[in-house]
Amino acid sequence: MSPEPRHPDAPRDSRRRLTALAVGERARVAEVLTDDPISRRLIEVGFVPGAFIEVIASMWPAADPLAIRVGGSTFALRRHEAERIVIT
């Protein structure tokens, strides 16, 4: 298993990420890090500041991928995708 990917522009960003949530937990999106096609797509599908999210399911053993409910839709995200999402 590879170590969790870190983002070049936020290596020591200590804010909570979506990946810190357990199944069934809810939170709000604060920000999506990195401006690249993956992040832009995350924003497009509804991970915008203030949006409510809930972790619906996560896969054994490393909680990768995750199923996230956002704005009336559910998306499966790989962990490194979910890692970009800062929550409050």
Add this chain to the structure above:
Amino acid sequence: MSVDTAELRVAFVGLPNCGKTALFNRLTGSRQKVANYPGVTVERKEGVFAAPSGRRYRLLDLPGTYGLKPTTLDEAITRDVALGRVAQEPRPETIVLVADATHLPLSLRLALEVRRLGLPMVMVLNMSDVARRRGFAIDREALSRELGAPVIETVATRSGGADALIAELERLAVPTHPVPPVSGWQEPTAAEVTATHTEAARLLELAGYREPLRSRAVAVADRILMNPFAGMLILAALLFFVFQAVFSWAAWPMDLIDAGVTALAEFVRGALPEGSLRSLLADGVIAGVGSVIVFLPQIVILFAFILALEDSGYLPRAAYLLDRVMGSVGLSGRAFIPLLSSFACAIPGIMATRTIPNLRDRIVTILVAPLMTCSARLPVYALLIAAFIPQRDIGVFNLQGLVLFVLYFAGVASALLVAWVAKLIAGGQNNHLLMLELPDYQWPSWRNLALGLWEKTRVFLARAGGIILALMVLLWFLSTYPAPPVGATGAAIEYSFAGQLGKALAVVLAPIGFNWQIAIALIPGLAAREVAVGALGTVYALSGDEEAVTTALSSVIASEWGLPTGLALLAWYVFAPQCLATLAVVRRETNGWRYPLLMLVYLFALAYLAAFVTYRVTLAMTG
């Protein structure tokens, strides 16, 4: 693509899974034309319909997208067509934005982005019946006012469910005229995308949009079906059932087709005088067409399951469950659907890889697709197993069945291995996109299922059938000419080009235990793997109907080959890339010779290696 000014060009735009295709099917029925956009392998679906007034509409079903910032080739096409940037594709005069009424926020955001393109737009709330039943509410008129575009309701699954859309298009009466391409359009920035979300939320609030809480039943279903353990068990059971059904339900229609083709060939043989024409028709054309359509029952049944599972919303969840396993060898969970299709035939499987956004993932999926045991290998497996594996029980298992299972398993395992090696070669990074939407569950609609199947069948027959038929005729020629010299004793095929080639090949194949008879049979087997069975019958100069030949062949090879050769040929067939049609489709899908050649070389190398090891080990063990 002729520009008919009397027809209004309407493009359907919407999110993936919004019911766009169902609505398109409702309007156009089977009057559809499926092709590719020039230069790329993105499917172009067009259909026509006439309104009661007699006015004609030409509909273009654009690939589903979340926005005008593409991440896949498909999405780029949607953007480019809407902007008028695709060669030979006139810009549409009107856009129908199809929204799933149970899924409004993202659709409305897309609508806001599309509205900026400056084309007349109609927004359609599809599946409005389901939405109302589930407790969604929206003031359609208010939304229309705020959006500045008509908003109407449709139910694509019901007869007449699209009448409101037709009426609206008629009412708008957009004149047919060439629309110039957009100039100066800029891709929206992250901030602009966020702004459209805010705007969509504002409009929805003004229109009194309410959506129900996620239903308990769905939450429970997801908890079970997406549970890492229960979900996996259910998936395994489901796949087992599907395969069981594919093989048992397809048996009698396949027999029927087989009998029909044989009877037709017999009829031609009886009706025509002995000669080249008779042989070409009976052994080349009819046998060639027969070898393709005999697999249709299996393909149709497998696709019926795949389409039903896709419609119901389950397939993306299966991809979610398998993403970890497939990700560990460098594949995406999205590769699951193409690989599943490849068990029927690699050709539709390879065509289904278009949904994989990452090019490298897609290429690897294409390269390993032929390792899934396609139905054409079954007749070969059946013959060899019957000849070399004793009918014996080991515990609760039957030895022959067990060997068949091992062959299937060997294919899957080697696919994972090859993908893993490809990942090592291409660099070990694993940051590919999954980002897969898991849509709400719903019952599949029969009509959609039927139309979807019809389309898959048509595409398969057109793409595979043409190639296989041409090859069969070519191989017929190679194995018929030159005719045997007067007074020859062996089978006619021995003296033909194919026979000479086979004998030359036998030198190379001797180390893996293949004799010249096998080498000759492998050549016509290039058209489709199962043809090798018939070719072996020809080489051993057996006559009679197919069943008799197979039975006789089974005992001939059992006595002449020996176990090591039999097992080596089985191992060979797990890998052997003996399907030129697959290679032709790979060339088409990847726009070049590089990947088909790579596939050919690596599969031959693996086949040779596997057969060599099997032959030598068996030889050593049996003494």
